[in-house]
Amino acid sequence: MLDLRFIRANPELVAKAIRDKGEKADLGGLLSIDEEVRALLVESEALKRERNVESEKIAVLRKEGADASAEIARMRDVSGRIKEYDEKLAALRVDLTAAALTIPNVPHESVPVGADEDENVAVRSWGEPRSLVADPVPHWEIGETLGILDIKGASRIAGSGFVAFTGTGARLERALIAFMIDLHVNGHGYTEVSPPFVANRAAMEGTGQLPKLEFDMYHCSEDDLFLIPTGEVPLTNLHRDEILQGERLPVKYVAYTPCFRREAGSYGKDTRGLLRVHQFDKVEMVKLVEPETSYDELEALTSNAEAVLEALDLPYRVKVLCTGDLSFSAAKCYDIDIWSAGVKQWLEVSSCSNFEDFQARRAGLRYHPAGGGKARYVHTLNGSGVAMARTVVAILENYQTDRGTIVVPEALRPYMNGLEEIT
RNA sequence: GGAGAGGUGACUGAGUGGUUGAAGGUGCGCGAUUGGAAAUCGCGUGUAGGUGAUGAGCCUACCGAGGGUUCGAAUCCCUCCCUCUCCGCCA
Numbered sequence: 022m023l024d025l026r027f028i029r030a031n032p033e034l035v036a037k038a039i040r041d042k043g044e045k046a047d048l049g050g051l052l053s054i055d056e057e058v059r060a061l062l063v064e065s066e067a068l069k070r071e072r073n074v075e076s077e078k079i080a081v082l083r084k085e086g087a088d089a090s091a092e093i094a095r096m097r098d099v100s101g102r103i104k105e106y107d108e109k110l111a112a113l114r115v116d117l118t119a120a121a122l123t124i125p126n127v128p129h130e131s132v133p134v135g136a137d138e139d140e141n142v143a144v145r146s147w148g149e150p151r152s153l154v155a156d157p158v159p160h161w162e163i164g165e166t167l168g169i170l171d172i173k174g175a176s177r178i179a180g181s182g183f184v185a186f187t188g189t190g191a192r193l194e195r196a197l198i199a200f201m202i203d204l205h206v207n208g209h210g211y212t213e214v215s216p217p218f219v220a221n222r223a224a225m226e227g228t229g230q231l232p233k234l235e236f237d238m239y240h241c242s243e244d245d246l247f248l249i250p251t252g253e254v255p256l257t258n259l260h261r262d263e264i265l266q267g268e269r270l271p272v273k274y275v276a277y278t279p280c281f282r283r284e285a286g287s288y289g290k291d292t293r294g295l296l297r298v299h300q301f302d303k304v305e306m307v308k309l310v311e312p313e314t315s316y317d318e319l320e321a322l323t324s325n326a327e328a329v330l331e332a333l334d335l336p337y338r339v340k341v342l343c344t345g346d347l348s349f350s351a352a353k354c355y356d357i358d359i360w361s362a363g364v365k366q367w368l369e370v371s372s373c374s375n376f377e378d379f380q381a382r383r384a385g386l387r388y389h390p391a392g393g394g395k396a397r398y399v400h401t402l403n404g405s406g407v408a409m410a411r412t413v414v415a416i417l418e419n420y421q422t423d424r425g426t427i428v429v430p431e432a433l434r435p436y437m438n439g440l441e442e443i444t
Numbered sequence: 445g446g447a448g449a450g451g452u453g454a455c456u457g458a459g460u461g462g463u464u465g466a467a468g469g470u471g472c473g474c475g476a477u478u479g480g481a482a483a484u485c486g487c488g489u490g491u492a493g494g495u496g497a498u499g500a501g502c503c504u505a506c507c508g509a510g511g512g513u514u515c516g517a518a519u520c521c522c523u524c525c526c527u528c529u530c531c532g533c534c535a
Contacts, residue, residue, distance in 0.1 A: 026498085062494055066504045073504090076516040080462040089515080096515040264454060264491090266471090387491095389454060389472080396454085396491075 022383045023124055025055060038127040041134050041344035051120035058113050065106035072099050122232060126379040128344045129316070129353040135343025142343065144355065147327065148336030152362035152419045153428065159363040160417035161294030164190065166425065167443055170417075172294065182284065182292070182299040184410070189443045193416070193429075194302060196436035197409055198277045201304040201329050205406055209325045211275035211306060216255030218278055219246040224258040227384030229350035229376075239281050248281035252305030253403040260309065261384045267391035270399065271318060272309040275406065277302065295410040296364065302409035308402045309386060315375050315400035316353070323355045323373040326406045330370070332432040335359045335415050338367065352377045355404075359411065363418030368411040373404030 028035050032048060039046045075096050082089040128134075133142050157163075164170025169190025175183040186194045205211040225231040225247055230238065239248040249255060256274045265272070280303050295301075306325060310318045323339065330337045342354045354374040358367035378398035381387070387396040420428045427443040434440060 025493095030498085059494065062504080066494065069504060072515075077463070079515055083462080093515040100515070266454065391472095394473090 022121055022379065023126065024378075024382065025121065028052070028121075028124065029055065034127060035124060038125060038344075041128060042125045042347060042349070043136065043345050044123070044125045044349065046123040046125065047120060048124065051117070051124065054113055054117045054120060058110060058117055061106055061110050061113070065103060065110060068099055068103045068106065072096060072103065075099075125349045126352050126376065128347055128351075129375070129377075132341065132347060132353050133343045134345075136345040137343075138346045140343040141340045141346055141356070144339045144341050146336070146338040147331060148334070150336050150360040150362065152421065154421050154423050157363040157418045157421040159294060160361075160414045163363075163417055163421060163425070163427065164294070167427065169193065169443065170295075179299070182297075184295055184298055186413075189437075189440070190413075192437055192440075193413065193433070193443070194409060196433045197412060198302060198304060199436050200332075200433055201406055202275055202277055204329060204332065205275040205304070205306060205325060208328065209273075211273040214256060214259065214274045214276040216252070216259070216276055216278065218249055218255075218281075220249050220254045220258065221246055224254055224261065227261050228254050228257050228380055229383065230254065233349060236285055237283050239283060249278060250282050251280050251403075251405075252276045252278035252303055253307060256305060256307035257309075257380060257386075257401055257403065258384060260386055263386065264396050265309070265386075265388040265399070267311075267388050270309060270311050270388055271314070272399075274307045275304060276307075277304050279303075280408075293364075295414050296366075296368070298410055301411075304406050304409075306404050306406045309381075309388075309399040310402065311388075311390075312378065312397065312400045315377060315402060318400075319353060319355075319373060319375040319402055322402055322404045323357070326357055326371040326373055326404050329407050330357070330359060333412070333416070333430045334432075335412070335419065337370075348374065350374075350376050350379050352379065357407070359415045361411070361415040361418045363421070364414065368414060370407040370411050371405040374402060376401045376403075 023035065028048075029052065032052065036048055039048060075092055079089045079092050079096070082092070133140065135141065161170065161172060165172070167189070169186060169188055171185040171187050174187075175185040178185070202213055206213050219241065222231060222245060225238075230247075230250060234250070238250055241247070255278065256276055259274065260272070279300055281300050284297060284299060306322060308318055308322060327337065327339070337357050337359045339355050339357050342351075342356060347354055351374040354372055356369055357371040357373070358369050360366075361368050377400050380401045381398040384401075386399050386401065388399050389396055416430060417427055420430065422428060422442070424444075429437055429440050429442060
């Protein structure tokens, strides 16, 4: 959520952000409600002032044993009017908040303006798309053949869109998780967190999944809890409504979590095998930083994700998302795609975003600057480091041999009892 | 699920109807003291909103959340949430 005062002061900038992001938001309506609220506030507060002053006088009169019934009668009337004002204000504020929640974050000036993903801009790439064999089979074939992937079995449990890893496949999954977390903890200075995998409404609003994505999430109605669609939710909300000491920044967390997504309405394309599933594992990085450093921290975060892919020797490309493809809450975002030789596609395995203070304002994430001074909102960032299912796809396809086996990337061998090949 | 205790500022901790936005302490900032530091002393330190010029000042709100009683609520009543202890159940 943007600062109302910022919106008030920069309406044309916000209007441009809404246009560039292709969002629908009633900025004019918001501003007029805001004006109405402030006008009523002035009147209501003047009455409250009167009440406070008079109440004190009544207290004095009472103490002196004098009669205060005239004043009390008058204040009874004033209180009634205050109540009317406050009821009007409360109703308006509901509208105001609802309107404010439809205003997206403003893209950073370095973000290219564009309508959709076709106008994202390539930033860099690493490695050449290649594979050990000329024409590797898709992961769902070799996965079934080697007995490490059981899609049919998973559908018996939970329906289509779920997968089960078995035997060495499960071990590979676990190895990837452990490898990535170790890299970020030991190599990049993150603190590991093992958070809840469900979150309440306040948390979902704090990171901006609500109100927009309600129907993309699994929901436990009994307890009004949502299965997390990404580790970003628990990690960013860990310090919700807290004021951190400035010395603690930057806070850098990494966590393994499963991610649950209903993916309602996305059946058909790109859904075979592991490409788009309702539940996948992910290692997520989140940072809470001082505003002045957030764009440097974004570059560092992105390179932390890239380090995973380089260690696994998976060719990738990085692109900066244009305004039209940028998410509602983000000010800037890099996507990282890896090449998978079997399905012959670039697969998105990481999104690294700077939200500036957009999430922090909603989530109440502040800090006391080290040298003293007023509490300020932190800037929040997050990025996958990286998403598992598609990384497994690339490994199963890029590392296929002509013997129908899969070479284990060297970086993973220590996590798989030294296993060199899945046969 | 049952019984009980409790939620106050960055932290700790007083406060049961009327100068309490909130004592005391810690922490933090500034200053004094010191060769320097520690210790000590003095002063200052909440958040949000409104109104001013994104100044000073002034005003309003905030003691888990939301309602209620009252001229007046951190203080009384109701509902909800959370934490802790004990019991039960259970991985």
